[in-house]
Amino acid sequence: LIQLFVPLNVLGFVYREIKQALIDMEHMFGLMDEPREVEDPADAPDLAVAGGEVRFEGVRFDYDGKRPILKGLDFTVPAGRTLAIVGPSGAGKSTIARLLFRFYDVTDGAIRIDGQDIRTVSQASLRRAIGIVPQDTVLFNDTIGYNIAYGRPDADPETIAEAAQLAQIAPFVEQLPDGYDTMVGERGLKLSGGEKQRVAIARTIVKDPPILLLDEATSALDTHTERDIQAALERVSQGRTTLMVAHRLSTVVGADEILVLDRGEIVERGRHAELLARNGVYAAMWQRQQTAADDAGDASTADAPA
Ligand code: ATP
Numbered sequence: 001l002i003q004l005f006v007p008l009n010v011l012g013f014v015y016r017e018i019k020q021a022l023i024d025m026e027h028m029f030g031l032m033d034e035p036r037e038v039e040d041p042a043d044a045p046d047l048a049v050a051g052g053e054v055r056f057e058g059v060r061f062d063y064d065g066k067r068p069i070l071k072g073l074d075f076t077v078p079a080g081r082t083l084a085i086v087g088p089s090g091a092g093k094s095t096i097a098r099l100l101f102r103f104y105d106v107t108d109g110a111i112r113i114d115g116q117d118i119r120t121v122s123q124a125s126l127r128r129a130i131g132i133v134p135q136d137t138v139l140f141n142d143t144i145g146y147n148i149a150y151g152r153p154d155a156d157p158e159t160i161a162e163a164a165q166l167a168q169i170a171p172f173v174e175q176l177p178d179g180y181d182t183m184v185g186e187r188g189l190k191l192s193g194g195e196k197q198r199v200a201i202a203r204t205i206v207k208d209p210p211i212l213l214l215d216e217a218t219s220a221l222d223t224h225t226e227r228d229i230q231a232a233l234e235r236v237s238q239g240r241t242t243l244m245v246a247h248r249l250s251t252v253v254g255a256d257e258i259l260v261l262d263r264g265e266i267v268e269r270g271r272h273a274e275l276l277a278r279n280g281v282y283a284a285m286w287q288r289q290q291t292a293a294d295d296a297g298d299a300s301t302a303d304a305p306a
Helices: 002-011 015-029 093-100 123-128 144-149 157-166 170-174 193-207 223-237 272-278 281-296
Strands: 054-062 068-077 082-086 108-113 130-133 211-215 241-245 257-262 265-270
Touching: 054 093, 068 082, 068 093, 068 108, 068 241, 068 257, 068 265, 082 093, 093 211, 093 241, 123 130, 130 193, 144 157, 144 193, 157 170, 157 193, 157 223, 193 223, 211 223, 257 272, 257 281, 265 272, 265 281, 272 281
Parallel strands: 082 241, 082 257, 130 211, 211 241
Antiparallel strands: 054 068, 054 108, 257 265
């Protein structure tokens, strides 16, 4: 990213936008001030996406050459399906997302999209294929329309309005005096966490990527907002291969496969009902969340136990 950033900076064009995009991604991945070592091989071809199948083959990874973080992960997300990754804090959930986006290369094994090792294709094409809805979206100091269209600057007003509708931000925007021309961000209208997340969802709908990375917010939104956002996310993940890092188990119930990760290993896997029937780690996590939710008087805002 630094390599991409510096020449663009020197050229002095789209400086702010590029910088902001990097901030957005870095923000999601917690990557500030870290060395970036991945490089494109000479004449790397673009990723050719067929359906968007994602496959991890014996993936091992460590950040520092010492402490193993992922200890041999094998899983496949068939094209268009949803995989949810749950587990305690520090288990390696976000690391899986970082590796798929190729912020780092695997230490051992391989990650493939439609059969192509992601180390062999251009990073730009890889990142075009993946849409991210981060925990906390940083908005550009520009109009709300610009923020939604970001990623496809040629998007026409109808496309933007349609995406806003799907992401359920349209009613909010349309009651503003300046509508989609309203300035947002630090120097404009401040949006709530839920509103920002809806903008991120609308942005992803406009980008229309075959693969989605969802990083569920740890901070609880109010129940109503939470449900709306969940519904919008389900809609946007339809027909796209989706990897979801989840903190609330209530959001993974419909996933095609759930991986329970603990200290870099898959300790359980299956669908929600199968995992409950197994009465193991997942069932215990579910139980704890239900109890916490009952105590809080609300089933959808309890955080996953860490
Ligand atoms: P959480 O639910 O708290 O977000 P997680 O399961 O997503 O946790 P990761 O962020 O993938 O966990 O981190 C897994 C392990 O890797 C942690 O022990 C963390 O300290 C370590 N780690 C994460 N990023 C780095 C880094 N840049 N350098 C060194 N170690 C790191």
